[in-house]
Amino acid sequence: MRHHLLTVMVTASVLLAIASPASAAEVEISLKSNGFSPAEVTVPAGEAITLTVRNLDATPAEFESKELKVEKVIAGNSSIVVKLRPLKPGRYVFFDEYHEDVAKGTLIAK
């Protein structure tokens, strides 16, 4: 009986841990006319970050950053969520691979 109770408690705590991840700073940027706004965004260093990228254009984009280790397609008029692990202080460049010449931005971790 005690054994069962233990199992239930462990399961519940595991489920809770999955359901409520450690608090992450939330940042949102958008992509319009093949440009990021804001093109420079500051985030706290050493904290997990949830980055939402909204594509306000009707055409698809590919959000990419080698430094942030992200590569993700965004359909037209939709958004993606990227979970970033705690970053060291510094500047991290990101871009839309389909329009790399114009669509560039920087994430600054402080």
Add this chain to the structure above:
Amino acid sequence: MIAALIIVFREILEAGMIVGIVLAATRGVVASRLWIAGGIAAGVLGSFVAAACIGVITAAFSGMGQELLNATILSIAVVMLATHNSWMSRHGRDLARHVKATGEAVSAHRKSLAALAIVVGLAVLREGSEVALFLYGSIAAGGSSALSMMAGGMLGLASGAALTVLTYFGLLRIPGKLLFPVTSALITFIAASMAAQAVFFLEQAGVVTTLAATAWDSSGLMPQDGFTGSILHSLIGYNDQPSWMQVAVYILTVFLISCLMRVFRSHSSRLIQRAISGSHLPVAR
């Protein structure tokens, strides 16, 4: 136009090289061209489907659908490549020596061919869907630039095909005896590279979190998207900022496939020895 050419070429570089290597690895195998063409066709078709469903794919698995799909595609390809190399290390030498193929060898070739056709299809699917989205975006954007973007995209596809041809004929210049070991080695490295890329997507999805620190940064020395970097990335999986986990999985994959090949090879030489000593297999005279 040049920008579109470069984007499309960069996207399909890896698939283009894989097709070239697979073509060289299966040269002379009955129906291999048909299988590979089938793989490419299925990959192209799949690309359009994946591009059309990108919204659904992205939303799946609480927004991590793209990452998990990529990781799955890459993992299947790795298993197929490992299987191919194992089978071929048992039977490839029969083919190289022009020994009359046994029934078992023929069936192994057929299975191996199917495995490679799947790899080709998956490689084309993964990179083709991004090209399809890019080209769709170029058309949808309309205006005068749409036409030149499309032209650039088509030229990019053509350069990818040219790279396939170049890889194929380049490999065929290798003397017959060495071709099999070289293509086997290349396939091993491609498998390791794909395994490391699967780790990249699992890390991005937050599934893999251990050993996530960057092992080295050689982007200043040789950027991965530069000329040499891209070619090395496609051939042996060069990465200018890998995580330690990616490095570990890369090495582990090379090690495991090499072990598998050795095990299968020693098994095959035992069979041959038994055949020669005439213990139970008739020897052709």
